[in-house]
Amino acid sequence: MSRTLVNSLGSIKREVVNFSRSQKFYFVVAVMAIVAVLPLFASDYVVTGVLTPMIIFAIYASSWNLLASSGQGSLGHAAFLGIGGFASALLAVKSGIPPIIGLFLGSLLSAAIGLLIGLTCVRLKAWFLAMVTFGFSVIIVTIFREFDDFTGAVMGFRTPLIIERGVPFFYVSFAFAAISIFLMYLIMKSKLGLAFRAIHQNEVEAKMIGINTGKYRLIAFVISTFFAGLAGGLYAQSIQYIQNFIFDPYYSFLPLMMAVIGGLGTIEGPIIGSVIIVAIDRYLPGIDPALQGLLHPLFPSVSNAGPPLRMLGLGLFLIVVVVFAPKGVAPLIKKAYNYLRSSPQEKET
Amino acid sequence: MINTSELIQALLWGVANGCIYILLATGLNIIFGVMKLVNFAHGQLLMIGAYIAFAATTALGLNAYIAILVAMGAVAVIGVGLERFTFRKVLGTDKLNEIFVSLGLIYVFENAAVLLWGNSVQQISSPFQGFQLSLGQVSISYDLLLAISIVIVILIALFLLLKKTKIGLAMRATSQKSNASMLMGVNIEKVYIFTFALGAALAGAAGALYGIIFNFSPTLGALPTIKAFAIIIIGGLGSIPGAVVGGLLYGIAENTAVYFLGATWQDAIAFALLIIVLAIRPTGIFGEKGE
Numbered sequence: 001m002s003r004t005l006v007n008s009l010g011s012i013k014r015e016v017v018n019f020s021r022s023q024k025f026y027f028v029v030a031v032m033a034i035v036a037v038l039p040l041f042a043s044d045y046v047v048t049g050v051l052t053p054m055i056i057f058a059i060y061a062s063s064w065n066l067l068a069s070s071g072q073g074s075l076g077h078a079a080f081l082g083i084g085g086f087a088s089a090l091l092a093v094k095s096g097i098p099p100i101i102g103l104f105l106g107s108l109l110s111a112a113i114g115l116l117i118g119l120t121c122v123r124l125k126a127w128f129l130a131m132v133t134f135g136f137s138v139i140i141v142t143i144f145r146e147f148d149d150f151t152g153a154v155m156g157f158r159t160p161l162i163i164e165r166g167v168p169f170f171y172v173s174f175a176f177a178a179i180s181i182f183l184m185y186l187i188m189k190s191k192l193g194l195a196f197r198a199i200h201q202n203e204v205e206a207k208m209i210g211i212n213t214g215k216y217r218l219i220a221f222v223i224s225t226f227f228a229g230l231a232g233g234l235y236a237q238s239i240q241y242i243q244n245f246i247f248d249p250y251y252s253f254l255p256l257m258m259a260v261i262g263g264l265g266t267i268e269g270p271i272i273g274s275v276i277i278v279a280i281d282r283y284l285p286g287i288d289p290a291l292q293g294l295l296h297p298l299f300p301s302v303s304n305a306g307p308p309l310r311m312l313g314l315g316l317f318l319i320v321v322v323v324f325a326p327k328g329v330a331p332l333i334k335k336a337y338n339y340l341r342s343s344p345q346e347k348e349t
Numbered sequence: 350m351i352n353t354s355e356l357i358q359a360l361l362w363g364v365a366n367g368c369i370y371i372l373l374a375t376g377l378n379i380i381f382g383v384m385k386l387v388n389f390a391h392g393q394l395l396m397i398g399a400y401i402a403f404a405a406t407t408a409l410g411l412n413a414y415i416a417i418l419v420a421m422g423a424v425a426v427i428g429v430g431l432e433r434f435t436f437r438k439v440l441g442t443d444k445l446n447e448i449f450v451s452l453g454l455i456y457v458f459e460n461a462a463v464l465l466w467g468n469s470v471q472q473i474s475s476p477f478q479g480f481q482l483s484l485g486q487v488s489i490s491y492d493l494l495l496a497i498s499i500v501i502v503i504l505i506a507l508f509l510l511l512k513k514t515k516i517g518l519a520m521r522a523t524s525q526k527s528n529a530s531m532l533m534g535v536n537i538e539k540v541y542i543f544t545f546a547l548g549a550a551l552a553g554a555a556g557a558l559y560g561i562i563f564n565f566s567p568t569l570g571a572l573p574t575i576k577a578f579a580i581i582i583i584g585g586l587g588s589i590p591g592a593v594v595g596g597l598l599y600g601i602a603e604n605t606a607v608y609f610l611g612a613t614w615q616d617a618i619a620f621a622l623l624i625i626v627l628a629i630r631p632t633g634i635f636g637e638k639g640e
Contacts, residue, residue, distance in 0.1 A: 073445045075452075120628045126444040127387040128627055131578050135620030142617035200443075249571070253452060260449050301467030308460040315456025322449045323438040 011190040019185075032178065039167045048238070052170050054278045055177045056234045057258060061270030062184050063227035064255035069188060069265045070220035071200035072121065075130045076137035077228050078251035079117075083140070084110040084229025085236035085246055086151060089159040099162045103233040110229025111222050118221030122214045134252065141247040156243025159236045173234050180227050185267045187223060196220055197265070228255075257314065261321050263328030272330050277314075284310055354486035359608040360601055365493045365562060367600020368500040369555045373573055374580040374592040375507065376551035382524040382587035383544040386436055389451030392574030393458035394549050398424045398556025399565045400466055403473050413475040414495065417557040421550040428549025432542055455570070462567035473560040496558045503554060504593065510547075511589075520544055524587065576603075579623045 019025055035055075039047045064077050088106030092099040117136055121129045144153040163172050187193055195216045198206040207213050236242040255270070258277050263269025288306035295305035302308060321328060377391050398420040405416040435454065439446040477491035511517040522530035523540045531537050559565060559573075580599050584591025603619065 068445060071445070073448050075448070120624060124627060126448065127389070128582070130389070130448050131575065132624050132627055135575065135623055139617045139620050139624075256449065256452065264445075299464045301465065302463060305464060308463040311456050312460035312464070315453040315460070318453035318456070319435055319450055322446050322453065323435060326439075326442065326446065 012186045015186050015189045019189075035174065036171075039170050044166055047170050048166055050278060050282050052173055052238050053235075053282075054275050055170070055173050056231055056238055057254065057278060058271045058274040059177050059180050059227055059234070060231035061255040061258035061262070061274050062181050062267070063224045063231060065259040065264065065266075065270045066184050066188065066196075066227070067220050067224035068256075068259060069193065069200060070196035070217055071126065071203065072129055072217060072220065073126060073256070074133040074224075074252075075249075075256070076133035076135070076252050077224075077255055078247050078249065079133070079137040079140045080110045080114060080225040080228035081232035081235065081251055082137075082144070082244075082246040083113055084232030085159075085242050086144070086153065086232075087229070088233035089157070089236050089242050090151065092160040093157065099160050099237070103162070103230065103237075106233045107226050107229035110232065111226035114225025114228075115218070115222050118218045118225075121221065122217040134249070137247055137249070137252055141244055144244060144247070153244045156241055156245075159240055159242055161237060161240065165238075165240060169238065173238065176230065176234060180230060181267065181271070184223075184227065188267060192216070192219065200265075257318055259328075260318060261328055263330030264326075266328070266330050269328050269330045272333065273328070276329070280310070280314070356605070356608065357487050359604045361487070361489055361493065363601035363604035364597065365496055365600070366604060367597040368497050369559050369562075370573070370576050370580055370600055371593050371596030372500060372503065372551045372555035372558070374577040374584070374596050375504070375589055376548035376555075377577050378581055378584075378587055378589060378592050379520075379551075380545055380548040381581075383520050384436075384440065384541055386440060386447055387451075388431075388436070388454075388548075389448060389574060390431075390454035390458060390570075391548070391552055391577060392570035392572070393455050394424050394428065394552035394570075395556040395559060395573050396462060396565065396567065396570040397427065397458055398553030399473070399560035399569065400462055400471075400556075400567075401553070402557035402560050403466075403471055406473055413473050413557075413561050414499075416473065417499070417554055420553040420557040422553075424553025424556070425546040425550040428546045429542055431549070432545035436545070437541070459567050459570065466567070468567065470564045470566045471560070472564040473557070475561045492561055496562055499554075499558065503551070507547075507551075507589070516540070516543055575623075576619060579619060579626075582623060582626055 035051075038051060042051065060077070060081060064074060067074055067077075084106045086106075087109045088099065088102040091097045091102035091105055097105070117133070121132055124132060144151045148154045161169070163169050188196070195206070195211050198209070198211055199213050199216060203213055232246065235246070254277065258273030259270045260273070261276060262271065262273025285306060288304060291306065292304070295309070299305040325332065373391065373395055376394075377388065380391075381387055401423045402413070402416040402420040405411045405419040406413050411419065431454065435450050436447065439450055475492050477495070480491040481488045482491060482494065483489075511521060519530065519535045519540050520543070522533065522535055523537060523544075527537055555573075559569070576599060580592055580595040582595075583598060584593075584595030
């Protein structure tokens, strides 16, 4: 175990050096600079309601993506989002621990429970794993409901804040996201990530070349649930409230949608997916009233056809991406970018 | 104090429940056995089947038990479409893609049902509503008895189809070795389409029966899928007799558990059992080694 750790730490160090010298580095710095100045031009609603969720869900989707890169598609990641959120909020409320430390402790608890669930999951085939993780999220919501006296999960409660809402909290979550996603990038690029991808491609062959598949799948599970817990803690902070709804299957399917639509197994995919899905979620309801007159005669049995129509569209979008663009939207954007920056002669060839 | 007649009543409901789960699990199992494909949206086909039967009884004024045939046919057609346009495209690629496609289908079906029929709870009205056959202290509704006998008829027909017909032979051959059966002249594509349509039709029949016995809403599909999975895990992947035994066991166990423990823990208990079984035996209780 310690040798693998030293090995992967060595390769991570190499990656940091490589990364800082690569062209990508400047691109990332430029994007981060743009994101950092965005709040100066955006309204308060946009900062708290759009940009901050995009950033937090980028962490969440990246954590799911890391697990999926080892071939394990979880359908119950909301369990860890919720555990992280509840643990950090409860610690701050009940024992007066500063919320920022609660955030870390909550992530650690999420990772510890992830370890337990992972022990069951690492031996399972893809579809059984999907079922077990989904089932775990149903069990955990039942437990939280039954122990409502302690958790306060049925009615929900206000979470103590790390820092003032709005722009300050935006920068805090931005810092967390930058560090977490960079760490996940390093992990995916290191030998660990290589092992994950090998297991994803063919578990039997990975085993044959000497990869301890069970151990690596478990490591992926623990890392992923840690960051999912972190995202949960931040999410509870961002809406300043936590309640049982955080365990909804909707929140389990969200990171899957984001990662798959953005680009599965890539580092930029979940981020792009998070931006797309949150933007759809926040801005498309705005056209509902305008469409009301058109939609109501078509679908007389529902009072507002907008939300189900949007969900249906999201499902179709997911299927279309998986069938026609299995690598997600990210490569398409990259292609467009390369096309734009290439010289006219290159374009002709 | 345990009341014997109430317990027998609970067991009867368990058998009826189990029958519906058997149809669903058998469909899922046939599709898995032949195509090595897991359709997580199978429960949504059940939900759509219930709504189609409902529409057939209300809009066309059909008898509820004839509407079962309509539901089977319509859901089979939907199944052919699913196979052709979604699952066929991802078959043989990454296993995760099947899960992603199923998830997309869950969203599509549930919201399509909301758009077409609204969010409210419905039930199919049967001509035998309210008729009870009483045997001493225990009584059983005609609908329940009819549902159980219909499931038995369907299972016998399925058995004959698989054992006595040419397409059944082709399906069994494909499930054993798809490449070898292709070399023997089996048209695999046709077998796949037929298999998916058959599995979907079974889900449609299950849905219509469910709609006659219970009430339903667009979000009905998720839990039956999971229960069908639990049954398959108990009975073994790809085994139809296993699904029958598993379905009966599960239905009875679930109803007696609700009888003794109360309904709040029902879903969590189903999952806890599933996880415990999988933790002990990752391939299922009667599952073959290696698959």
